[in-house]
Amino acid sequence: MPKIIKRLTNQEISNAESKEKPYRLNDGDRLHLLIRPNGRKVWQVSYTLAGKKNTHTIGEFSSDNRIGFVSLKEARELRDCVIKLVKDGVDPNQRKQDVIKKNEGIKTFEEIARQWHEKGNWVERYKKRIISSLENDAFPFIGKKPISQITRADINAVASQIEGRGKLEAAKRVIKRCEAVIDYSIHLGLCDQNVAMGVTRFMKAHVKKHRPFLKEKDFPEFLNKLDNYQGRDYIKIAMGLQILTFVRPGELRNAPWSEIDFENKIWRIPAKRMKMRRDHIVPLSKQALNLLAHLKGITGSGKLLFPAVNKAYKPISDTALLKVLKTMGYVDEKKITVHGFRHSASTLLNENQFNADAIEMQLAHASKNQIRGTYNHAQYLDERTKMMQWYADYLDLLKQKI
Numbered sequence: 001m002p003k004i005i006k007r008l009t010n011q012e013i014s015n016a017e018s019k020e021k022p023y024r025l026n027d028g029d030r031l032h033l034l035i036r037p038n039g040r041k042v043w044q045v046s047y048t049l050a051g052k053k054n055t056h057t058i059g060e061f062s063s064d065n066r067i068g069f070v071s072l073k074e075a076r077e078l079r080d081c082v083i084k085l086v087k088d089g090v091d092p093n094q095r096k097q098d099v100i101k102k103n104e105g106i107k108t109f110e111e112i113a114r115q116w117h118e119k120g121n122w123v124e125r126y127k128k129r130i131i132s133s134l135e136n137d138a139f140p141f142i143g144k145k146p147i148s149q150i151t152r153a154d155i156n157a158v159a160s161q162i163e164g165r166g167k168l169e170a171a172k173r174v175i176k177r178c179e180a181v182i183d184y185s186i187h188l189g190l191c192d193q194n195v196a197m198g199v200t201r202f203m204k205a206h207v208k209k210h211r212p213f214l215k216e217k218d219f220p221e222f223l224n225k226l227d228n229y230q231g232r233d234y235i236k237i238a239m240g241l242q243i244l245t246f247v248r249p250g251e252l253r254n255a256p257w258s259e260i261d262f263e264n265k266i267w268r269i270p271a272k273r274m275k276m277r278r279d280h281i282v283p284l285s286k287q288a289l290n291l292l293a294h295l296k297g298i299t300g301s302g303k304l305l306f307p308a309v310n311k312a313y314k315p316i317s318d319t320a321l322l323k324v325l326k327t328m329g330y331v332d333e334k335k336i337t338v339h340g341f342r343h344s345a346s347t348l349l350n351e352n353q354f355n356a357d358a359i360e361m362q363l364a365h366a367s368k369n370q371i372r373g374t375y376n377h378a379q380y381l382d383e384r385t386k387m388m389q390w391y392a393d394y395l396d397l398l399k400q401k402i
Contacts, residue, residue, distance in 0.1 A: 009072075043075040247269070267284055283381065285388050349387060
C-alpha cells in the first residue's frame with residue numbers, strides 16, 4: 001500500500017524552524033519545501049526526464065502575497081505546470097535558464113531604487129533611513145518585479161500593508177520614495193508613466209503629533225535647574241546653545257569651530273550637514289556668543305565644538321543631551337525631548353507675532369515652495385537677528401519668574 005503523505009498547511013510551514021542541516025517538508029505529488037539553515041524556505045519539485053532525476057526550484061515561500069515569493073497555493077499550481085512540461089519532454093530547468101537569458105537587462109524595482117538612492121544627496125543618517133524604509137516595506141513586495149511592470153495595484157498594496165500596522169506617516173513617506181524611484185526610471189527611459197503619482201492623496205490622513213516640548217510656564221524652573229547643573233561644563237553649554245539656537249540636535253552635536261563666525265555673529269551650517277540640503281545661517285544672540293566664548297576656552301583647540309570624551313575626533317553621542325535632561329529630573333520623554341526645544345521656540349515666537357516665514361526659515365523647515373516670495377540667505381537676516389536676540393532676552397526674563 002503506497003505511503004500517504006499529509007499535505008502541508010500554511011501554519012505548519014510558518015512554524016517550521018531551521019536546523020543545522022537542510023531538511024524537507026513533503027507536500028506530495030513531487031512537491032516539497034526545503035528548509036535551509038539560514039531560515040529560508042524554498043519550494044522544489046522533483047522530476048525525472050530521460051532517465052535522470054533532477055530538482056526544479058520554484059521559488060521562496062511567503063504566506064502574505066509578496067511579489068516575487070510563492071504561496072502554498074501558488075506552489076501547487078506551479079508544480080502542476082512543471083509536471084506538464086516534463087510530460088511534454090521539456091526540461092523545466094532549461095526552460096528557466098532560457099527565460100532568464102531572455103530577460104537579461106530587465107531592471108527590477110530594487111535595482112533602480114538602489115541606483116536612485118546612491119545618487120541622492122542627503123545627510124548620511126537620513127540616507128540610511130531612506131534605504132532602510134524601502135528594504136523593510138517596499139522591496140519585500142515589489143523589489144523583484146521589473147520596474148516597467150509595476151502597477152498602481154502594486155503601489156497600493158505596499159501602502160496598505162504599512163497602513164495596516166498603523167504607520168500612516170511612514171506609509172506616505174515610503175510611497176513618495178517609490179514615486180521618486182519610478183520618476184528616476186522614467187528619466188532612464190525604463191518607464192513611460194509614474195503609477196505611484198498621486199497615491200498619497202487617497203491614503204489615510206495622519207494626525208501629526210509634535211515631539212513633547214517645554215511650555216512657557218515650565219521654562220523658569222527648567223532654566224534655573226540648568227544653571228545649577230553640575231555635570232561637564234561643555235555639555236551644559238551644549239544644552240544652552242540647543243535652546244538658544246533651536247537647530248536640530250545633530251546639527252549642534254557635529255558642529256566644527258570653522259562654522260562659527262564670531263566677527264559677524266553668525267553660525268554658517270553648510271548644506272551637506274543640513275536635512276534640507278541648503279546652507280543655513282544662525283544669527284547668534286549675545287547670550288549664545290557668551291556661551292561660545294566660554295566653550296572656546298574648553299574645546300577651542302580641537303576641530304569640534306563638542307568632542308566626545310577621549311575621542312576628540314568624534315562628536316558627543318546623540319544621547320548626551322538626553323542624559324542632561326534626565327540628570328535634571330526630566331526623565332519622562334513623553335513630556336520633554338531635546339528636539340522639542342525647536343517646537344518651544346516656534347510656539348513662543350509665533351505667539352509673540354514674529355514673521356511666520358522668518359520663523360520657518362530659522363527652523364530650516366521650509367522648502368522652496370513653502371515660503372511665500374523669493375528670497376536668498378541675506379533676506380530676512382536682519383529680522384531673524386532681532387528675533388534671535390529677542391528670544392534669548394525673553395528666556396532670561398522667564399528665568400527670573402521662578
